[in-house]
Amino acid sequence: MSISLETRALTVNFGGHVAVNQVSCAFRPGTLTAIVGPNGAGKTTYFNLISGQLPASGGEVLLNGESLTRHGAAARARGGLGRAFQLTNLFPRLSVLENVRLVLQARHRTGLRLLTTWFSQRHLVEEAGDILEQISLAARRDTPASALSHGDQRKLEVGLLLAMQPQVFMFDEPTAGMSHDEAPVILELIARIQARRDKTILLVEHKMDVVERLADRVIVLNHGQLVADGAPAAVMRLRVVQEAYLGAEVAAEEAA
Numbered sequence: 001m002s003i004s005l006e007t008r009a010l011t012v013n014f015g016g017h018v019a020v021n022q023v024s025c026a027f028r029p030g031t032l033t034a035i036v037g038p039n040g041a042g043k044t045t046y047f048n049l050i051s052g053q054l055p056a057s058g059g060e061v062l063l064n065g066e067s068l069t070r071h072g073a074a075a076r077a078r079g080g081l082g083r084a085f086q087l088t089n090l091f092p093r094l095s096v097l098e099n100v101r102l103v104l105q106a107r108h109r110t111g112l113r114l115l116t117t118w119f120s121q122r123h124l125v126e127e128a129g130d131i132l133e134q135i136s137l138a139a140r141r142d143t144p145a146s147a148l149s150h151g152d153q154r155k156l157e158v159g160l161l162l163a164m165q166p167q168v169f170m171f172d173e174p175t176a177g178m179s180h181d182e183a184p185v186i187l188e189l190i191a192r193i194q195a196r197r198d199k200t201i202l203l204v205e206h207k208m209d210v211v212e213r214l215a216d217r218v219i220v221l222n223h224g225q226l227v228a229d230g231a232p233a234a235v236m237r238l239r240v241v242q243e244a245y246l247g248a249e250v251a252a253e254e255a256a
Ligand SMILES: Nc1ncnc2c1ncn2[C@@H]1O[C@H](COP(=O)(O)OP(=O)(O)OP(=O)(O)O)[C@@H](O)[C@H]1O
Pocket: 014, 019, 037, 038, 039, 040, 041, 042, 043, 044, 045, 046
């Protein structure tokens, strides 16, 4: 399939520090790419540059061949870049159902006039209800988003992404801070999006088992540079990756 998202020599400097350094990479629909690397390698910064949260110092981000340089985060989201796990996406006082319904409403571009009709309201609520089933939050549909546990808020964010139906899904450590019971729901959802094979999925992930389970391709960032790119089995054996993961495990053991 043709390229959906591409970065060309994407670069950002913070003072004298080059956090992302000339990263050129192309992503295709139907592929889940895991972005791995040691702490501070530039993974989240790379995401921020792609989604427009952070302006680049150099290089370009292209979606379907079109440069996004002039577009801010909101325009990129409308254009098809869906990034989860910025809890700011949620409307805290609105119920779980209303959060999803609002995003569906925006996607269907149903104006206020149409929305007043009983049919369109019912249709949106039904579609929102389906999404709540998928994210296992149907029982919490009337709960304000702010009253949900952290794990449930993260599920709801995936629900908002499902409602947006972006072309590119960006997940930044989707199960971080989640309990053992909660994480599988999110991973299953990502696997289901992946199974449709029409979306481009980017995943920043520290957990090796998650990368091994989900990734079709792994790219490695180290000191802001793209240092490896390929099939998960081969890339995960590389020393820089082993050190990054072993380092994380040792650090976790020391902290325990
Ligand atoms: N807004 C900022 N201002 C200054 N330096 C920053 C800023 N954001 C990130 N950095 C620096 O850029 C480098 C890359 O950080 P980044 O968070 O992207 O790494 P990461 O690979 O996501 O790390 P981790 O795995 O620990 O989340 C780090 O040295 C970080 O301190």
